[in-house]
Amino acid sequence: MSALLSVQSLQVQYGAVQAVRGIDLDVHEGEIIALLGANGAGKSSTLNALVGLAPASGGKIVFSGQDVTGSAPERFTSLGMTLSPEGRRVFGTLSVQENLLMGAYSMRDKAAVKAAWERVFDLFPILQERREQFAGTLSGGQQQMLAVGRALMSNPRLLLLDEPSLGLAPKIVEQIFELITVLRKQGVTLMVVEQNVSMALEIADRGYVMASGRIAASGTAAELRDSETLQAAYLGAE
Amino acid sequence: MDLFLQQTVNAFALGGTYALLALGLAMVFSTMGLINFAHGELMTIAGYILMACGLAGVPFAFSILLAIAAAVLAAVVMERIAFRPVRNASGATMLVTSFAVSMILQVLFQNFISARSQAVLVPEILSESVRFGGLVIGVNKIAAIATTIVMLIFLDRFMKHHRIGIAMRAAAEDFSVARLMGIRANTVIAGAFALSGFLAGVAAVLWVSQRASVDPLMGFTPVLKAFIAAILGGLGSLRGAVAGGFLLGFIEIYLAAYLPAGMQEFRDPIALCLVVLVLIFRPNGLIPSPALKAEKV
Numbered sequence: 001m002s003a004l005l006s007v008q009s010l011q012v013q014y015g016a017v018q019a020v021r022g023i024d025l026d027v028h029e030g031e032i033i034a035l036l037g038a039n040g041a042g043k044s045s046t047l048n049a050l051v052g053l054a055p056a057s058g059g060k061i062v063f064s065g066q067d068v069t070g071s072a073p074e075r076f077t078s079l080g081m082t083l084s085p086e087g088r089r090v091f092g093t094l095s096v097q098e099n100l101l102m103g104a105y106s107m108r109d110k111a112a113v114k115a116a117w118e119r120v121f122d123l124f125p126i127l128q129e130r131r132e133q134f135a136g137t138l139s140g141g142q143q144q145m146l147a148v149g150r151a152l153m154s155n156p157r158l159l160l161l162d163e164p165s166l167g168l169a170p171k172i173v174e175q176i177f178e179l180i181t182v183l184r185k186q187g188v189t190l191m192v193v194e195q196n197v198s199m200a201l202e203i204a205d206r207g208y209v210m211a212s213g214r215i216a217a218s219g220t221a222a223e224l225r226d227s228e229t230l231q232a233a234y235l236g237a238e
Numbered sequence: 239m240d241l242f243l244q245q246t247v248n249a250f251a252l253g254g255t256y257a258l259l260a261l262g263l264a265m266v267f268s269t270m271g272l273i274n275f276a277h278g279e280l281m282t283i284a285g286y287i288l289m290a291c292g293l294a295g296v297p298f299a300f301s302i303l304l305a306i307a308a309a310v311l312a313a314v315v316m317e318r319i320a321f322r323p324v325r326n327a328s329g330a331t332m333l334v335t336s337f338a339v340s341m342i343l344q345v346l347f348q349n350f351i352s353a354r355s356q357a358v359l360v361p362e363i364l365s366e367s368v369r370f371g372g373l374v375i376g377v378n379k380i381a382a383i384a385t386t387i388v389m390l391i392f393l394d395r396f397m398k399h400h401r402i403g404i405a406m407r408a409a410a411e412d413f414s415v416a417r418l419m420g421i422r423a424n425t426v427i428a429g430a431f432a433l434s435g436f437l438a439g440v441a442a443v444l445w446v447s448q449r450a451s452v453d454p455l456m457g458f459t460p461v462l463k464a465f466i467a468a469i470l471g472g473l474g475s476l477r478g479a480v481a482g483g484f485l486l487g488f489i490e491i492y493l494a495a496y497l498p499a500g501m502q503e504f505r506d507p508i509a510l511c512l513v514v515l516v517l518i519f520r521p522n523g524l525i526p527s528p529a530l531k532a533e534k535v
Contacts, residue, residue: 072423077420089412093411094404094411102419105405
């Protein structure tokens, strides 16, 4: 089975700092992949590099059979890969509705856009209720839902979620994890960067653990739960 | 009382022109962080088109359209040739680039057209005036105010309801995330330049209608004022630019009307002191830019 996303020896460099030092990973259609690791391990840099937000200084990214290494960020939504960025980054001065509209910006097919609206409002009734409200006035949990909803508006095949549960109340965190499994049932493949390791491994099929810009461990979620490498990666040992 | 009303009308007319120019500056600044000092030359280009059309006997209504179209085209070309290569450079690099563009254009005007001021044929109706009770209002003032209102409504609609307008607001707040949504950076930036050229073209028509002449440095003073207005309103904020433009217009006109004759020489410094006073109390301007707020959180 060929992978939906295949990354080979990806490197990311910011000036003199090498954030990602040559990693390989594969994501197959229908999977939930957890990308784990301590702060500064290079998880966010990896996701950003996948969608062209961070410069890949080496390596190759192949999505759905196409080499997309070095493509501009605006190309990825129409290819079917979208990132919901760390810290939500909703457009605070735009209404909820306008935020979602921007999520569908790259879509030309009107019927597909209509279906996307229905799907997002179905998943998040609260967004429909508050569609006229400025996104900046939503609570943290609602903003996270909006960020995910906005990413879903482009009908992605692969959705990258960067720290979707960060800073949210436990109850909301549970909702977010439940949402991830619901999305998978709807046919979305997901790669999730998470600091909540135990919950991430509960829903994920496979995981990668990063430490200092490298993959320190990988395997099925069950394997990783039992592995000592995971703990070592968080403690900073290699 | 009549004098006061009269001056208020003048203030609206002048402030409206400043507001249109400041809006153009704010649009470009909010999307790419560039303070475009060559904005004034867009006005001058539109002014010369009006002059040429007058000489060629083109009907005024049609020459207005040509002048505005020329300003839009010049703005887009300017972005493509001069600013796209330095798009990711620092603000200082872009600012210096805009000075260079401004100066190159001024020199071209001086050498290929004339260093001296040229007369522009303006329909006589514009220099007539209308009497409202005790008020005598120039037709050109009425036209300026009406145009400003129409333009502000149009822009408000565009930024609120058109997908490119919404995309421009999104990009002004968070450019990277806007690109993630599939909003092309080139579309947003070229769009901002085209709109700023449109506004500069309209402002030029209003400016020239009051003066009936054009010279190579015509755009400099109004754009400097518009820049002050944009800062007064909150740099990068569109509503702020409008508020700042009107406030500056009011300050200038009332000072011209009510300052004692002996102090008229100090009108501009006094106006600037008032601007500084406002900024002391509202350092980010009257209506701060949303991007500014986002950075602080």
